Amino acid sequence: MGIDANDPLVQLKITSATCSFCALGATVYRLYKRQVRLGADDVWALFAFVVQIIQVAAVFLHIPGPNNLSKTTRIAVPYLMGTTFYATVWASRLSILFSIVRIDPSVERRRRLFWVAAAFVATALFLIGQLLWICEARPSWKNVEHPQCALPLQVAICQFVTDIISDSILLFAPLLLFRDLLDKSLRRKLSLIFSTCVVTTIVSLVHAAFLLRNSGINIAISATVEGCLSLIVANIPVININDRYW
Template sequence: MLPMLPPGPTLRQTEAADISLTIVAVLATSFRLCIRVRQKRLGLDDAWVILGMICDLLLLIADCLYLQDFLKYSQSTRIALYYMVAQFFYGVVWSSKLSMLFTILRLSIPGNFRRFLMCTVGIFGAIWGLLFAQLWWICETQTGWKTQPHPQCDLGRRVAITQMITDVLADFVLIIAPCFLLYKVRLSRSHKVRILSVFSTSAITTIVSLTHAYYIVVSGGLKEVMAAIVEASVSLIVANLSVIVAFIFHLHSEDDSPSTPTPVITFGGQNRARITPTCIAVETTTIVLEDLSEARLRSTKTSDDDEITLNNRERKQTKDWC
């Protein structure tokens, strides 16, 4: 027996929430892109978040047509609008997850961990394709919903379970990967907590996605639509936090100590000494981590930088005493 649920949102409340959350998500994405364009550091993670923003705008348009003006259209058009709403939802959610994954990827250095992240990119893409195909398979094998005045496919437990498993696993990777990335980095505890707290916001999308899956099983209707709207917008907002928060902390750092030289924290250094008849030269091979809140961005290659920059190139610094 299904539990008693509180009354669902009205049509007007659903539309208002859709418009408000989409505006917030689009503004957050636009601000992130302005930061990246100003710093001339656009990357693949920005491309994915742009795709997510486009899907979110299209989702808003399809939602408004599907919820409010559906009586103006033929039955086939109403069915098409439902499919558009469902697929644009997947587009927002998984574009946002891929954007976060590419943000972590651009911070990593060559090695097994980077190869693991590349494989994960393929897995995320495969999951998106699976969900895309599953929707068509479920809805096309049960055609009764297509005759309803307001057509909505009964996705059932299979889709709910698939969404729960894939969302939880994906968000788990997005939370754990930065922890592994910063495990051996020489940073103060407060800096590590600040960095990891930004990436840990993926847990918010997990909570929202579980709520959405719950309403798929027990309710449907406007409650399911509302949960999907919230999940899509929250996913896009969370995908932008790593850039926006880092920018805010960078400005705060400049205001607090404008004349203090920017510290560069290194890890994994290997020191080698070479003695010559006239002088002593010390060469150090370092991998440089620029702090999220304090470091000034400095690089001649913009495609591999981020708020935390893990340079995968070896930099040699020599100081001679003659």
């Protein structure tokens, strides 16, 4: 039997495989490049790397079909998809944040960024907790043939607000650092690289829109794209900047 490209699950698997290949490949290159000088930003990138692999495994648990899985596994897959999505996105943001910390010579600014990092971790835990709380409070979805926890409006709103705030922080946090750089070429390059956070913001808006409209498989596909893009963006500063600056 051939692959039906119109099958939503097949589309999800193709998206997951393609995007994850790029994201994981970028992370492998990043870790290879930084193997002798690993920092907190690399640790968070590695964490996102591992979580992304788990997400791919969750997506492909549907092969050759959900009916071949036990009920427990079918219920676990939506939880894995949701938690790994949040973990990948926020670990990637933490990687970007600690990339800024690594190159910022100001002790005071670095101290503030550590508090921001703590807020990012707390936000990720809150969003994961919200997901689990909502899905466990309405267990009827577990009894259908293809379990999928439908998320209410409040989840989309929380995700939208936290995405906008966090990406804005990552976009504007390096500005004071850039002003202190004497190398104008490096300053322009860093500004361009860190501005790629806007890309993840745009994708997160699309994902939030699908959540608001309860668009079924499009929610999972857009979440997969957002997670992978977040990890790719987190790797861009390290991949594109000369080692002497890190």
